[in-house]
Amino acid sequence: MEIVRVSNLQKVYGENKVLRGIDFTANAGEVIGVIGKNGAGKSTFLEILMTLKPYDEGNVLLFDKELRTLSTNQLEHVRKDISAVLQPTQFYKTLKVVELLKLFKAYYKSPVDIEQIVSDFKLQPHRKKYFDKLSGGWKQIVSLAIAFLSEPKMLILDEPTTGLDPHMRNMLWTYITDYNKRTGGTVILTTHNMDEVEMYCDKVMLLNDGVNEIFDSTEGILSTGFKSINEFYLSKVSI
Ligand SMILES: Nc1ncnc2c1ncn2[C@@H]1O[C@H](COP(=O)(O)OP(=O)(O)OP(=O)(O)O)[C@@H](O)[C@H]1O
Ligand SMILES: [Mg+2]
Secondary structure, eight states: OEEEEEEEEEEEETTEEEEEEEEEEEETTOEEEEEOOTTSSHHHHHHHHTTOSOOSEEEEEETTEEGGGOOHHHHHHHHTTEEEOOOOOGGGGGOBHHHHHHHHHHHHTOOSOHHHHHHHTTOGGGTTSBGGGSOHHHHHHHHHHHHHHTOOSEEEEESTTTTOOHHHHHHHHHHHHHHHHHHOOEEEEEOSOHHHHHHHOSEEEEEETTEEEEEEEHHHHHTTTOSSHHHHHHHHOOO
16 A cells, blocks of 8 residues: 655755755554655655645645645544654653653553563663653653554654664564554654664665655666665765
């Protein structure tokens, strides 16, 4: 089943034409890595998929519905099936980790067991701490745990492993892979770590000069003679 279909997507910031014609599809159950250099437009692309940003040209279909034609009500309905890594906000300051998880569980009416999430994300030592007082990496872990709480059909993660130590990075990938197998949820993420792409992503989209220069399966890319996704990236993208 097709979850996302993007054709000829274009996005301009003032004079800066960041996306110049992206074609992209994501099917149910796929894990897709979006890669490209700093400023290539990866976050912009993900924000459009999250329905947070308008676009200038082209089509974006989420769950078979063109975003531009949706009413506010329909948009809210679509958003229920999408989760994204939340950015820490002021609002979190006065809440402890476990309180935050309970709050979002109630908000999403999630069947997920909070104690299971606490255990899966290794949050036991931090459950009674205020979110605001956590280190950067742990704030990110809590944000990721919240994103999974709604059991979304599509999960959008912008650099989810940046700033995580090797164990937490490993834990997160284990969780993403399990979630993907268990629920068939689609995961679209960005990362600058090409080893992660090679190990965990089914497909890769390379954003370069505003277009999807490559959009292929990870095996497909490796079968064209590259020893690794890192070697592929370095050969395709100039500084
Ligand atoms: N709100 C905005 N207004 C104007 N320009 C913006 C805005 N957001 C992003 N840009 C510009 O759009 C381009 C793409 O930015 P974007 O954040 O999408 O890149 P990215 O691929 O996510 O980069 P990185 O790897 O550094 O996170 C950059 O030139 C950036 O300066
Ligand atoms: Mg970015």
